[in-house]
Ligand SMILES: [Mo]
């Protein structure tokens with residue numbers, strides 16, 4: 091009876107079985123579900139609680155029975171390898187990696203203010219930092235027959251999800267094979283997030299976690315892995331998630347002319363105070379908090395903060411993890427997968443009614459964020475990583491309103 | 492007699508035996524010799540001729556007898572390994588890599604215009620692209636006893652040059668061990684540049700070539716390689732070649748707070764026309780040329796050019812190598828060591844007397860150059876990679892002056 095009712099609901103609305111979500115999330119789209127937490131929650135803890143981790147679904151959340159789940163590995167000389175969830179968990183060592191994931195569209199709303207773009211109107215919280223546990227993709231590929239002979243011709247590892255559109259087309263993406271098989275790439279077939287089984291919105295029972303790489307390649311509800319000469323032929327690999335010059339519009343865009351986004355560029359944003367916030371003169375100082383992260387395993391080494399719109403700068407305190415700071419706590423070079431939270435407290439400048447607070451981060455390749463949005467504007471509104479700016483009003487306490 | 496004369500000269504002037512240089516080079520410092528070619532020469536050929544390749548010497552050029560030269564490898568369990576030049580050439584496979592080298596101070600003169608910095612006043616041509624041949628550092632380290640046991644503790648590979656100051660201190664630098672031993676790192680102990688033996692100014696008989704890494708780590712006149720737990724203790728590793736926030740001055744700088752520059756950020760510059768050049772209205776169009784490069788093996792995927800100071804942009808044609816363009820000619824991911832030259836021809840906009848030409852490049856991690864110089868200004872004037880701008884005057888042909 092219940093099953094029948096469910097199926098009826100399902101046939102009329104493919105999203106009817108989507109999981110419940112936390113009511114504090116800001117919803118950008120309900121079907122498919124896309125939502126982000128209030129920004130200040132991001133800097134409350136180094137690890138983002140799963141409930142507050144941004145949800146970015148392209149399609150309905152698939153209902154997966156873990157007992158009958160099978161992961162399929164194709165394209166290797168040994169033929170097709172099929173793994174049950176139990177086999178994935180027991181046949182391969184379990185690795186845990188703390189990695190930040192960011193949606194390509196994070197901070198798109200700022201680009202929208204320059205000129206309308208196409209895409210969900212993400213604020214600055216389509217990013218989160220979690221602890222992921224699972225088998226190494228490298229280990230599974232080696233067990234499935236990957237070796238030096240395959241390395242001669244293999245160039246990409248493709249992923250397909252169990253999430254499908256009404257035509258039956260599954261979500262898909264791919265990553266370069268060297269990232270997939272590198273010992274230092276740390277690519278996981280994750281079955282846990284923050285020490286618990288993957289939540290439905292984050293890919294239960296198995297997702298790919300590709301540290302340092304755009305969210306879109308971290309395929310959820312993973313069904314199939316294909317070692318190939320080619321990139322995924324999916325819409326999301328070929329005709330989406332690419333960056334273009336600001337002069338390119340929908341009449342002139344040639345998706346073949348740009349590479350698929352993989353590693354993301356240096357990013358930072360202010361989570362508190364929020365734009366338009368009020369601080370009182372009696373507080374004497376203002377505390378600014380935010381996050382900073384760079385793709386490709388590049389470590390954030392500095393965040394500069396300005397209270398005067400970028401004329402003068404001070405250096406923020408970085409918080410990299412729970413263990414401590416300094417070189418002895420640094421991740422191995424090229425494997426800084428997790429963000430740094432940062433904070434700066436500064437005296438309120440006298441005789442100023444408004445602060446324009448700005449942040450910009452630097453990674454260990456000394457890449458910096460661009461100053462302004464217009465020159466990096468692109469028709470799809472991805473890769474929005476200009477300096478983040480918020481305006482704050484200073485109110486004199488004497489004035490009661 | 493000749494020898495005696497030489498020694499007398501040498502004792503009075505350690506630079507007396509420096510080699511002859513091409514008269515077209517712009518000299519920034521004579522002793523030690525630091526010079527760069529006219530910018531437009533850089534875009535005349537994909538491979539920079541050795542004579543025009545920027546010279547960046549910290550000390551006098553050492554006189555090295557190739558017959559008695561010995562390369563020393565230290566810090567490995569097998570004890571000290573010594574290699575003659577002949578052994579280096581015959582005991583290890585010869586590899587050839589095309590790699591761009593850039594001085595950390597390239598384009599420092601633009602920072603100097605914002606506020607005085609300390610350092611040689613480099614223009615935009617302290618960069619060059621050459622073909623380097625030699626043994627792989629990886630192969631030499633493996634032969635000298637590097638293995639999984641060493642990998643447990645080794646963190647850095649230090650280099651010492653034969654060039655010494657008056658106190659006898661040699662030039663030194665180091666790189667992370669994973670770059671040194673990685674199969675994909677392509678670090679060479681090079682004995683040839685552009686198909687000929689290394690010129691004296693470029694490190695004869697052997698230099699390190701660390702593709703994707705700042706010039707300063709590409710130690711010339713290589714004498715010693717040391718596998719270590721620590722970075723080089725040299726001045727140039729510890730107290731130079733680091734980037735700081737624009738607010739840091741010589742009273743507040745703490746060199747321990749910033750990482751040694753290794754991989755360089757995305758860079759591009761306009762080689763022609765030059766700033767202040769005149770174009771005639773009758774030419775109808777203007778051709779703009781330049782170079783673009785990114786460190787860490789990241790490939791330049793796009794160069795945007797503006798004629799109106801950054802308000803509107805067009806995409807330049809890229810030239811990656813002599814073979815061709817397109818994905819089939821791309822280097823393997825993460826191993827794009829060489830620059831791209833670029834070019835754009837555009838109609839002269841009517842009713843404008845002056846063009847402000849601007850370029851900015853994008854690499855395959857979608858890192859972009861910062862818009863302006865002030866926010867990346869640093870007391871040592873390194874890492875100057877803001878958009879490059881040149882102003883060009885349009886002259887009406889009717890007016891004879
Ligand atoms: Mo995304």
Ligand SMILES: [Mo]
Pocket residue numbers: 547593594595596706707
């Ligand atoms: Mo340099």
